[in-house]
Amino acid sequence: MRVFVEGVGLLGPGLQGWKAARRILAGEEPFRSASTIIAASELLPPAERRRTPVPVKLALAVGQEAFENAGRDAASTATVFTSSSGEGETLHQMCETLASEEREVSPTRFHNSVHNAAAGYWSIATRSREASTSLCAYDASFGAGLIEAMTQVVSLRKAVALIAYDQPYPEPLHSARPLLASFGAALVLTPEASGRTSATFELELLPGEEKPARMSDSALEELRLGIPAARALPLLEALARKTQSDVVLDFLTETRLRVSVNPC
Amino acid sequence: MLRALREKRSGLAPCGFETARIDTYVGMVPALDDLRVRPDLQDYDCRNNRLAQLCLEQDGFAREIAAARDRYGAGRIGLYLGTSTSGLHTTELAYRRRDPKTGALPADYRYAKTQNAYSLGEFVRCYLGLSGPGFVVSSACSSSAKVLGNAARMIAAGVCDAAVVGGVDSLCLMTLYGFHSLGLTSAGPCRPYDVDRDGISIGEGGGFALIERADRVEPGAILLLGVGESSDAYHMSTPHPEGLGARMAMQQALDSAGLDPSDIDYVNLHGTATKSNDASEDKAVFEVFGGQTPCSSTKGATGHLLGAAGITEAIVSILAIEHGFLPGSANTRSVDPALKSNYLLENKQAKVSRALSNSFGFGGSNCSLVLGVAQ
Numbered sequence: 001m002r003v004f005v006e007g008v009g010l011l012g013p014g015l016q017g018w019k020a021a022r023r024i025l026a027g028e029e030p031f032r033s034a035s036t037i038i039a040a041s042e043l044l045p046p047a048e049r050r051r052t053p054v055p056v057k058l059a060l061a062v063g064q065e066a067f068e069n070a071g072r073d074a075a076s077t078a079t080v081f082t083s084s085s086g087e088g089e090t091l092h093q094m095c096e097t098l099a100s101e102e103r104e105v106s107p108t109r110f111h112n113s114v115h116n117a118a119a120g121y122w123s124i125a126t127r128s129r130e131a132s133t134s135l136c137a138y139d140a141s142f143g144a145g146l147i148e149a150m151t152q153v154v155s156l157r158k159a160v161a162l163i164a165y166d167q168p169y170p171e172p173l174h175s176a177r178p179l180l181a182s183f184g185a186a187l188v189l190t191p192e193a194s195g196r197t198s199a200t201f202e203l204e205l206l207p208g209e210e211k212p213a214r215m216s217d218s219a220l221e222e223l224r225l226g227i228p229a230a231r232a233l234p235l236l237e238a239l240a241r242k243t244q245s246d247v248v249l250d251f252l253t254e255t256r257l258r259v260s261v262n263p264c
Numbered sequence: 265m266l267r268a269l270r271e272k273r274s275g276l277a278p279c280g281f282e283t284a285r286i287d288t289y290v291g292m293v294p295a296l297d298d299l300r301v302r303p304d305l306q307d308y309d310c311r312n313n314r315l316a317q318l319c320l321e322q323d324g325f326a327r328e329i330a331a332a333r334d335r336y337g338a339g340r341i342g343l344y345l346g347t348s349t350s351g352l353h354t355t356e357l358a359y360r361r362r363d364p365k366t367g368a369l370p371a372d373y374r375y376a377k378t379q380n381a382y383s384l385g386e387f388v389r390c391y392l393g394l395s396g397p398g399f400v401v402s403s404a405c406s407s408s409a410k411v412l413g414n415a416a417r418m419i420a421a422g423v424c425d426a427a428v429v430g431g432v433d434s435l436c437l438m439t440l441y442g443f444h445s446l447g448l449t450s451a452g453p454c455r456p457y458d459v460d461r462d463g464i465s466i467g468e469g470g471g472f473a474l475i476e477r478a479d480r481v482e483p484g485a486i487l488l489l490g491v492g493e494s495s496d497a498y499h500m501s502t503p504h505p506e507g508l509g510a511r512m513a514m515q516q517a518l519d520s521a522g523l524d525p526s527d528i529d530y531v532n533l534h535g536t537a538t539k540s541n542d543a544s545e546d547k548a549v550f551e552v553f554g555g556q557t558p559c560s561s562t563k564g565a566t567g568h569l570l571g572a573a574g575i576t577e578a579i580v581s582i583l584a585i586e587h588g589f590l591p592g593s594a595n596t597r598s599v600d601p602a603l604k605s606n607y608l609l610e611n612k613q614a615k616v617s618r619a620l621s622n623s624f625g626f627g628g629s630n631c632s633l634v635l636g637v638a639q
Contacts, residue, residue, distance in 0.1 A: 001421060086381065086402070091355070098437045099359035103285075110442030111501040111626055114348065115381055115402035120627025123495035129509055131493035132629065133410055136381035137399040144399035148414065151421045172368050173355075176375040205397065205423065254339060254395040 001203045003153045004264075006196045007070025009062035009163075009186035010236060012036055012223060018065055018236075025233075025240035031217050036182035043125035051108055052121055053090050055083065055167040058184045059118035060125060063163045066186035071196050074126035077188070078152060078160045079119060082135040082145030084228035085179060086115040088169035118165065141166075142185075142231040143251030146259075149189055150203050159190040166229040180226030185236060193264065199239055202260040210258070212250040235259055265576075266583050269591040270611060274565050276453040276465045276595070281435045282353075288449040291467025291567030292435060293318070301387070308387040310351035310378040311434040311468075316388055319432060319470040329392045332426055332474055342424035343398030344414040345385050346407025346431035348571035348625075350400075351378030353436035384432055388472075396424045402571065404625030405534075406493075407431055408471070409574025409633055413491035415475040425477065432470030433571040439466055446501060454537035454568070456561035456593055457546070457607045459600040461537040467567025471575040481638045486582050489618065489634040490521025496628025503541055507548030509630045510534075510622065514552045517620060517632035525553045528634070529614065530584050531605075532577045532621040535561020535593075536568050545622065546603040553605070560608040564594035574623040574631060581619035581635050588615050 008018045014033045015021035023029045040049050041060040052060075059081060067074045090113045097105050114120070116134035123132060131152075137144035142164045149162035165184035169177055189201070213234035215221040223230045231250045238245045238261040249257040268275070276289040299314045300306070320326045332341060358373040377383050385400040401407045401414065408431020415427035443449045443464060450463035478487060494516065496509035503510070518525060531553065534545055542561075549559060562580050569576050584590055590612040599607050618636040 082399075084380065084382075091352075094438055094442070095355055095359040098356050098441060099362075103437070103441055105438075105441045105445050107442070107445040107447075107501070110438070110445055113438065113442070114404045114626045116404055116625070116627040116629055117500070119403065119495070119629065120500050123497040123628055124499070127497045129495050129497050129512055132403075132495045133401055133414075133493070134403045134627075134629075135399045136402055137385065138376055138380050138382040140399070141382075144397075147397060147418075147423065148399070151417045151423060155417045155420050172362060172366075173375070176369055176373055177380075252395075252397065255397055 001150050001154045003150050003189040003201050004193050004197045005187060005199045005201060005239065006072060006190050006194055007066040007188035008239060009065030011058060011062050012183040012230065013181040018069060022240040025237045031220055033219055038182060041125060044121065048121065048124060053087055053112050055087055055165060056118045056121045058167055058182055059163050059165040060122060062165065062184035062186040063122060063161060066161060066188050070188035072159060072188055075128045076130060078130040078158060079122060079132040080145050080149040080160060080162045081119045082141045082164045083166055084136060084138050084141040085166045085169060087113050087117050088167060088173060092170050092173055139228050140252045141228045143249055143257050146257060153189050153191050157191045159188060162187045162189060164229040164232055166227050180223060183227040183230045185229060185232040197264050199264055200262045204258045206248065206256040206258050208254040208256060210248050210256040212256060213247050266587060269565060272592060272594050274453055274594040276567050284437055284440045286440055286444050286449065287451055289453045289465045290435060291465060293468055305387060305390055307374055308377045308383060310354040312351045312384060312432055313387040315434045315468060315470055316384060316432045317391060319472060320391060325472055326392065328474060329428060333393060336425045338393055338395045340396055340425040341394050342396040342415060342418050342427035343385060343389050343394050344401065344411040344427055344429050345388060346401045346411050346571045346574060347381060347384045347433050348402060348404050348407060349433060349436050349439060350381045351383050352438055353434065354378040356437050392428065394428065403629040404627060405570050405573050406623045406625040406629040406631040407571040407574060409578065409623035409631040410493060412488055412578065412633055413493060416488055416491060419477060427475045428472060429475055430470060430472035431572040431575040433569055434468040439570065448538050450537060453595045454563055455595045456535035456537040456563050457542050457599050457603055458596045459598050461539065461542060463538050464536045465567040467569045469566060469569040469576055470572045471579050483638050485638040486585065487636045487638055489636045490517040492516030492520060492632040494630045498628050501626050503544045503624060505544055507544040509628055510545055510548035510624055511551055513630035513632040514548065514620065517634045521634040523634065528557055528618050528620045529616040530590050530619040531557055531559035532581045532619060533559050533561040534622040534624045535563055537563060542603065546605050550604045555604050555606055558590050558606050558608050558612065560591055560593045562591055564596055577621045578633055578635065581621045584616045584619050585635060585637050588613055590614055
């Protein structure tokens with residue numbers, strides 16, 4: 001399976017946007033961890049903007065950056081969202097309310113609790129009526145999103161945006177499922193080359209014995225292991241370095257993904 | 265299910281789920297309270313995975329998959345499942361047992377194997393002994409319709425040779441109180457397309473199917489002919505009033521099947537029995553099919569199975585094709601005169617060569633499937 005990479009979006013601790021972070025990932029600047037800054041999306045009307053939970057803002061921010069870099073219209077592009085954690089803060093608030101005597105939950109909170117909340121807000125924000133899906137595969141969520149997005153590009157011959165994101169849970173859920181930090185990554189993938197194409201990806205499935213690629217910087221490696229969406233980091237590093245490389249990505253126990261990255 | 269549909273039996277009853285105090289009807293599977301998952305998978309024990317296991321044990325499905333595993337190899341069978349709330353009820357219960365001092369969840373709480381959306385995927389994967397590529401789709405009430413599209417694309421791209429698809433959703437307080445807070449739960453058993461419809465009845469259920477390449481099928485085999493997916497770009501919990509996204513999904517499903525609306529003999533509607541869903545879906549269906557094509561919602565019988573609605577209604581559509589049986593709408597007494605589609609109140613026997621099934625969800629996530637039979 002071969003696709004073209006047209007745009008990238010990235011947000012993580014010390015990785016404030018693809019444009020700034022690519023120099024770090026290329027090894028031209030040192031990585032310094034800092035809190036992930038997630039701005040409210042200007043794409044949404046003010047009423048919706050207020051209601052959006054943080055994971056949705058994170059997904060919208062990286063998606064928007066990837067489309068800006070791709071110079072492509074989000075309204076006419078299909079999307080694949082993938083997240084291990086989904087809507088943690090909303091889940092926590094709902095469970096607290098449901099454990100109380102009152103049990104009166106907020107209707108807005110309820111519709112914000114669905115795993116596809118980010119996809120719903122994205123569609124409203126970009127006015128996209130294209131197909132969209134929302135996936136989860138626990139620690140393998142990034143691999144799941146990548147394989148689904150690439151399969152869509154190849155079988156439907158259409159551009160697809162992959163948006164992977166994870167936001168740490170509040171306590172007490174955080175202790176049960178610790179995630180290191182907020183992290184989002186987005187890729188606009190196309191079936192043909194365009195003026196904005198930066199690389200091609202070729203995907204192959206490998207048996208689980210293959211070792212996934214690690215980040216040479218130990219702090220970045222910690223991120224990769226500590227956040228499912230950050231399993232994308234070796235792939236983003238290959239894009240930032242602009243050199244041909246074969247990147248083995250973590251996926252399910254029995255399966256790894258090998259992505260051959262060829263810069264254009 | 266076929267017998268129940270033929271008898272127009274409804275599984276809906278006054279809500280007696282756990283501690284829920286809501287004046288509504290639900291479709292509950294009481295056996296789940298005492299059921300336990302297979303001992304070697306006991307860490308996955310939760311209401312949703314119990315229901316998954318119960319479904320896998322029906323109709324010899326697990327046996328069929330064991331045979332498919334021998335045929336293809338465990339690593340060549342993909343697994344694409346839908347759920348909206350997975351094992352969320354386990355988290356609801358854990359929040360009642362938080363440490364009074366620290367607020368911590370009880371030590372026996374297992375997030376990954378119950379709460380996480382992928383818990384269902386991993387449980388079924390282990391239960392069936394599969395190791396092909398897979399994931400869970402969680403796009404609210406369209407989840408387990410969309411997985412048929414995932415499977416078809418993955419097989420077409422050579423990622424796997426066959427795939428298990430399905431969906432499971434079980435009752436929890438979040439959905440009961442959540443839909444209630446939106447004013448969307450019916451006080452009685454839900455009545456799709458009825459002039460007096462007043463909301464949904466939430467149900468729990470699931471279904472599974474094995475998808476294989478179409479090039480080796482025998483006549484009479486059921487074919488997935490088309491899939492259409494769209495987004496409303498309108499509102500998080502209200503469908504587009506003109507049914508725009510729904511219409512796009514149906515049209516796309518027909519286009520991908522290379523069929524005209526007149527080729528469809530039966531439409532299984534999403535038909536949730538809320539005022540807004542049935543009105544907008546009817547507009548979309550009427551615009552695509554006109555007023556002739558027979559259609560009905562089976563949610564009066566099953567309740568709204570949320571993340572499992574797509575697969576169970578695809579199975580209803582398959583039964584319609586296999587048995588020339590068009591199910592009439594359970595509980596609906598008098599069809600809303602404002603709705604213009606050819607809505608079936610009574611069961612009907614007629615040849616069904618191709619059926620279309622609709623599933624729409626929160627976030628404006630729409631999916632339509634076209635199913636047919638190999639000649």
